[in-house]
Amino acid sequence: MNIEQQLRDALRPEEPDAGFATRLQSRIAAQAAVPAAPTINSRRRWLLPTALAATLLLAVGIAQQVGLRNEQRREQQRELYAHEQLMQALAITSSRLDNVHRHLKRDFLEE
Numbered sequence: 001m002n003i004e005q006q007l008r009d010a011l012r013p014e015e016p017d018a019g020f021a022t023r024l025q026s027r028i029a030a031q032a033a034v035p036a037a038p039t040i041n042s043r044r045r046w047l048l049p050t051a052l053a054a055t056l057l058l059a060v061g062i063a064q065q066v067g068l069r070n071e072q073r074r075e076q077q078r079e080l081y082a083h084e085q086l087m088q089a090l091a092i093t094s095s096r097l098d099n100v101h102r103h104l105k106r107d108f109l110e111e
Helices: 002-011 020-033 040-110
Strands: none
Touching: none
């Protein structure tokens, strides 16, 4: 037998047996009834983008917290500086008022 004849015999169409169509339809119905479980690949496909999004949100949240704390620290420093300036101004005012009071007291006592 030559190779061409073997190839024709192997590729010759054949009629399926009598129960083939019934078996095929029952298999198709059985597979359609069971929902397909997500494959590992479909889960992994979402894992990296989800992890990146979560990391980005976490980084933005941390950056906002750090910025807020820095702003609060600057505000406290401004308040402390303003308080120190006020205390210095009150000390100067008190000293000047004491001088005026002494001069007035001396001037009235001399009369």
